[in-house]
Amino acid sequence: MKSFQRRPWQTLTITLLVLGVLVLAFGGFLTPLAGLALRPILPIQEWLNSRFLAFQTLFAAPADTARLQQENAQLQQEVSQLQAQVIALQQQVTEVEILSALLDFARAQPANEYQAAAVIGRDPSPFLQYILINRGSDDGLRRGMPVVSAQGLVGRIAAVTANAARVQLISDPASLVDVRIQPAEADGILNGSVTADLFITQIPVSASIQPGDLVLTSGLGGQYPANILVGQITSVRSEATALFQLASVGPVSDLTRLEIVLVIINFRPIDIAPLLPTPAGGP
Amino acid sequence: MLPSLLALVSLGAAALLQVTVAAQLTLLHGPADLVLLTLLGWALRRRLPGHWVWGLIAGLLVGFASQLPWWLMLAAYLGAAGLAAFLPRRMWEVAWLNLFTAVLLGTFLVHGLAYVYLWVLRTPIAPVQALNLVILPSLLLNLLLALPVYGLMGEFAKVFYPQEIANE
Numbered sequence: 485m486k487s488f489q490r491r492p493w494q495t496l497t498i499t500l501l502v503l504g505v506l507v508l509a510f511g512g513f514l515t516p517l518a519g520l521a522l523r524p525i526l527p528i529q530e531w532l533n534s535r536f537l538a539f540q541t542l543f544a545a546p547a548d549t550a551r552l553q554q555e556n557a558q559l560q561q562e563v564s565q566l567q568a569q570v571i572a573l574q575q576q577v578t579e580v581e582i583l584s585a586l587l588d589f590a591r592a593q594p595a596n597e598y599q600a601a602a603v604i605g606r607d608p609s610p611f612l613q614y615i616l617i618n619r620g621s622d623d624g625l626r627r628g629m630p631v632v633s634a635q636g637l638v639g640r641i642a643a644v645t646a647n648a649a650r651v652q653l654i655s656d657p658a659s660l661v662d663v664r665i666q667p668a669e670a671d672g673i674l675n676g677s678v679t680a681d682l683f684i685t686q687i688p689v690s691a692s693i694q695p696g697d698l699v700l701t702s703g704l705g706g707q708y709p710a711n712i713l714v715g716q717i718t719s720v721r722s723e724a725t726a727l728f729q730l731a732s733v734g735p736v737s738d739l740t741r742l743e744i745v746l747v748i749i750n751f752r753p754i755d756i757a758p759l760l761p762t763p764a765g766g767p
Numbered sequence: 768m769l770p771s772l773l774a775l776v777s778l779g780a781a782a783l784l785q786v787t788v789a790a791q792l793t794l795l796h797g798p799a800d801l802v803l804l805t806l807l808g809w810a811l812r813r814r815l816p817g818h819w820v821w822g823l824i825a826g827l828l829v830g831f832a833s834q835l836p837w838w839l840m841l842a843a844y845l846g847a848a849g850l851a852a853f854l855p856r857r858m859w860e861v862a863w864l865n866l867f868t869a870v871l872l873g874t875f876l877v878h879g880l881a882y883v884y885l886w887v888l889r890t891p892i893a894p895v896q897a898l899n900l901v902i903l904p905s906l907l908l909n910l911l912l913a914l915p916v917y918g919l920m921g922e923f924a925k926v927f928y929p930q931e932i933a934n935e
Contacts, residue, residue, distance in 0.1 A: 604786075604787070605786035605787050605790070605832070606786060606787075606790040606791060607786075607790065607832070607833050607834055608782070608785050608786055608789075608790055608798075608800075608802070608829055608832050608833050609833045609834070609835050609881055610790075610793065610796055610797055610798055610878075610901045610905060611878075611881055611882065611885055611892060611897070611901060612833070612834050612835065614833075614834045616786065616832075642834060643834070650834060652834070657885075657889075657890040657892055658889050658890040678796065678892045678893075678896055678897065678900065678901065679796055679896070679900060680796070740791070
């Protein structure tokens, strides 16, 4: 206070100078000057900081490693759990899609009654094309009932136990299905093979068949209901001297990747064996 | 009693794997025969008991799972068990030679009987097609899997018959 009283002009000048510098600084006019002054200091500060961090890491590393390892293990566990959940959800989505498609198929054919069944295995013999399903006589399944997928015909039941059944696929070498080719309206017999390829025999030479024509069950013989989609013609072979044409068929159902199928439980196959003529000329 | 129990467990597991997995993993159209390999993995070890019981159970299990008649599968797998019992005594002293010979003959026996049955009583299949697309690919898979399954069966047998396995 005494100093201010002794030298008032000096004090006032210093105060005004300080205020002026502050105003210039806040106004941003001193920034280039500050930058110029700090330029040589910054690399030194950076070097010092990096050295310090290096020392800090060196001393703190063991504790950090242990913590990171623990975190890593926890995260890996979480990732495994999430992966398992993703797989389970994907399976559920696939099942829902299949069931939805099967429901659509069932709705499109309201006259039929269906029993859904999961495919649980295949015949161990490579010469045969059979699948095992998880529904049996307890669920109303009987021998001879047709089996379909969301796309079309799969086969028919060959053997039944209380809780399971064996289905002969249409691709089995011993399978014979009476079919009709659309739009040619020609009848034929669908055969399987050991390679699971399908082909139609007994097609009249007069029938005009093209690749892409649809193949449906004809209902003849009483073994399958009529008008179930089987597949599409992929190629036709006819010879001038032959009595019949031969056609290869691509099935609509992927018979190697069946997961869920529908059994038509209100269809009973008709046994026409007694009506067939015997070689001895019997009744 | 113990050999029958072990046969039921191991051959049952093999049959389950055969029906669910192996039947769908084919080379051309031939799958590996896990039941046959499991049977041979046990029956080729001379000092282990119950060769015929293993053959019997293998035949019944496959006969039950397959559309082929059970007696045919029974005959095929009993034949394979008989081969496995015969080979180490009469043919080779080297274990892996016995194994590969048994796999070769066993595969031809099982598929051959099935083929003849189908040819005579069901639907004839072209022999070249059956050989090229089913039997030979199946044989190749069986030969590839023979050593791992044989080793696995050795470890399995060692748990219950350590003395017999050590003396093999």
